[in-house]
Amino acid sequence: RQAEIVRHVMAGNNAFVLMPTGGGKSLCYQIPALARPGMGLVVSPLIALMADQVAALRQAGVRAAALNSDLPGEERRALWRDIRGGTLDLLYVAPETLLRPDVVDRLATAPLSLIAIDEAHCLSQWGHDFRPSYRQLDALVARFPDTPRMALTATADTPTRAEILTHLNIAGSDAFIAGFDRPNIRYAIQEKDNPRAQLKRFLKDHEGESGIVYCLSKRRTEETAAWLCGEGYDALAYHGGMDKAAREANQARFQHGEAIIMVATIAFGMGIDKPDVRFVAHIDLPGSIEAYYQETGRAGRDGLPADALMLYGMEDIALRTRFIEESEAPDQRKRMERQKLDSLLGLAETAGCRRQALLSYFGDQCEPCGNCDTCAEPPRLFDGTIAAQKVLSCIYRTGERFGQAYIVDVLVGAEDERIASFGHDRLSTYGIGKEHDKRTWRAILRQLIALRLVDVDLGGHGGLSIAEAGRDFLRDKAALMLRVPPAPRAARGKLQRRQASSALPEGDRALFQALREKRMEIARLQNVPPYVIFHDRTLIELAAARPASRGEMAAVAGVGEAKLTRYGPAFLAVIAEHGKGLRA
Numbered sequence: 001r002q003a004e005i006v007r008h009v010m011a012g013n014n015a016f017v018l019m020p021t022g023g024g025k026s027l028c029y030q031i032p033a034l035a036r037p038g039m040g041l042v043v044s045p046l047i048a049l050m051a052d053q054v055a056a057l058r059q060a061g062v063r064a065a066a067l068n069s070d071l072p073g074e075e076r077r078a079l080w081r082d083i084r085g086g087t088l089d090l091l092y093v094a095p096e097t098l099l100r101p102d103v104v105d106r107l108a109t110a111p112l113s114l115i116a117i118d119e120a121h122c123l124s125q126w127g128h129d130f131r132p133s134y135r136q137l138d139a140l141v142a143r144f145p146d147t148p149r150m151a152l153t154a155t156a157d158t159p160t161r162a163e164i165l166t167h168l169n170i171a172g173s174d175a176f177i178a179g180f181d182r183p184n185i186r187y188a189i190q191e192k193d194n195p196r197a198q199l200k201r202f203l204k205d206h207e208g209e210s211g212i213v214y215c216l217s218k219r220r221t222e223e224t225a226a227w228l229c230g231e232g233y234d235a236l237a238y239h240g241g242m243d244k245a246a247r248e249a250n251q252a253r254f255q256h257g258e259a260i261i262m263v264a265t266i267a268f269g270m271g272i273d274k275p276d277v278r279f280v281a282h283i284d285l286p287g288s289i290e291a292y293y294q295e296t297g298r299a300g301r302d303g304l305p306a307d308a309l310m311l312y313g314m315e316d317i318a319l320r321t322r323f324i325e326e327s328e329a330p331d332q333r334k335r336m337e338r339q340k341l342d343s344l345l346g347l348a349e350t351a352g353c354r355r356q357a358l359l360s361y362f363g364d365q366c367e368p369c370g371n372c373d374t375c376a377e378p379p380r381l382f383d384g385t386i387a388a389q390k391v392l393s394c395i396y397r398t399g400e401r402f403g404q405a406y407i408v409d410v411l412v413g414a415e416d417e418r419i420a421s422f423g424h425d426r427l428s429t430y431g432i433g434k435e436h437d438k439r440t441w442r443a444i445l446r447q448l449i450a451l452r453l454v455d456v457d458l459g460g461h462g463g464l465s466i467a468e469a470g471r472d473f474l475r476d477k478a479a480l481m482l483r484v485p486p487a488p489r490a491a492r493g494k495l496q497r498r499q500a501s502s503a504l505p506e507g508d509r510a511l512f513q514a515l516r517e518k519r520m521e522i523a524r525l526q527n528v529p530p531y532v533i534f535h536d537r538t539l540i541e542l543a544a545a546r547p548a549s550r551g552e553m554a555a556v557a558g559v560g561e562a563k564l565t566r567y568g569p570a571f572l573a574v575i576a577e578h579g580k581g582l583r584a
Contacts, residue, residue, distance in 0.1 A: 001178045006031045014149045016165055016175040020182050021154040021297030029116035029150050033090050038111035040090045044118045048251055050092040052273040056532050061562035066092040083110050095133040112147045120151035124160040138167045155294045157362055180364045184300045185308050187354040188373035192313035195283045202309050209278035213263045214295055216284035225263040238264035255529045275302035275531050281309045285316035288340035289361045302535045314404040321456045345450035351379045351483050384482030387444050392470050394429040400465035408441045443485035511578045512543040518574045546575055
């Protein structure tokens with residue numbers, strides 16, 4: 001809906017824009033900002049993200065700059081001269097900087113073409129990434145009443161969308177919802193068995209590619225990065241407890257390099273504008289479907305194939321529950337967070353298409369996608385009524401205070417001193433579950449938690465108790481179908497690995513690689529990320545089309561006038577040289 005949105009804002013209207021990550025939100029404000037009189041003001045949450053966007057715009061010949069706290073004094077003064085002189089097309093600014101009275105006052109004297117608030121979900125108290133500074137942006141409504149306002153995000157459920165519209169005084173008729181689907185991302189969710197072994201198997205399909213591995217804790221982040229380096233990968237750590245300079249250095253290396261794995265907490269957030277991230281792996285359960293959607297959305301921004309893997313287990317559920325209950329948030333917020341966790345567990349345990357479950361959470365829909373693990377290898381179902389009754393009975397008879405491992409041990413009749421000391425080896429439920437192994441019982445328990453038949457101890461010790469719905473289930477004797485857990489270390493299924501260059505015939509892949517090498521050489525000389533020169537998608541088209549002149553190269557998507565002048569000769573020379581080699 002880009003053209004529709006651009007026309008709407010060009011006419012001076014406000015707009016709320018919801019598009020999937022990589023769907024082209026930036027153009028929706030960049031084009032009107034260039035075409036309307038005045039300078040476009042863009043509110044962006046992170047300095048690193050602003051720097052990337054400004055670098056990419058300058059490569060395309062746009063007069064763009066960023067105003068932030070890191071800007072040295074002389075550069076800041078020069079920037080204000082440019083703003084007063086009307087020589088800027090786009091100014092990026094962080095909300096904390098923008099809201100300082102002196103900054104707002106000085107910007108009020110400059111003609112503005114529009115105000116665009118990127119990552120607008122940050123202003124919603126119900127969003128997964130609420131930031132108080134964003135909340136204060138509603139002051140811009142009164143200060144710039146005649147300037148078109150745009151709020152843009154890729155991640156907002158219905159309550160979040162409503163709150164954004166209300167706070168920024170944008171009418172519902174000015175909302176453009178372009179959907180949530182990212183068809184190029186393959187989703188897979190697995191029971192956490194041996195996380196390092198599972199991650200290593202996943203990474204075998206991504207040799208030579210960049211990706212992100214998300215962890216829940218700072219310690220796990222550092223340990224995982226060190227382990228990956230020991231396994232021969234170029235891995236970096238990123239978390240909020242690191243020295244700022246070290247964090248920024250690692251982010252710059254990731255942005256500017258290829259085949260680098262960033263192991264990070266959620267502190268490595270929205271400042272990711274790298275289009276060639278080929279995979280995102282969660283080795284711990286994320287906080288919500290919104291967080292999962294946004295974090296996986298950092299893969300495949302260029303539209304080429306990408307993978308998302310999530311591992312989770314019972315301990316993740318207990319930990320996430322503890323985070324919610326121990327927070328100082330009001331009860332209403334805690335209820336919302338519990339609902340979000342329930343929805344995420346439902347996604348993890350679904351027997352249907354992952355993409356359908358994911359999109360339905362946001363009020364969107366699709367046909368079974370064929371590009372997720374459950375579509376590739378549909379889970380088998382079994383009548384789990386008796387198994388569920390055994391679990392609930394065992395939880396009840398042991399006093400509703402023990403964790404998953406203990407309940408499973410009682411069910412399979414494990415010989416254990418602790419069980420004997422409590423006298424639970426004399427219970428009627430001791431050993432009644434020998435028809436299943438421990439792994440299957442763990443999978444059954446996870447599903448019962450996802451179905452809200454079993455609660456996890458809110459005190460944070462992981463104890464299990466029977467939920468109200470579980471008591472109803474026992475009383476009503478309802479039938480219950482459950483998933484059969486997949487075999488351990490199962491193959492990835494029927495889906496074939498799709499590399500970024502897989503669309504190219506074998507004969508063109510050597511040229512694609514040569515073009516990547518030339519791009520990296522130029523990027524290093526200019527100290528910019530390679531994708532700022534050309535995206536992989538453009539290099540793939542160049543390798544397939546093999547243009548022999550500037551005119552032919554200009555017809556390739558991603559090659560604008562400024563880049564053709566700047567880089568055309570170098571890339572045409574690589575293509576010509578490759579052609580000579582083939583003829584020889």
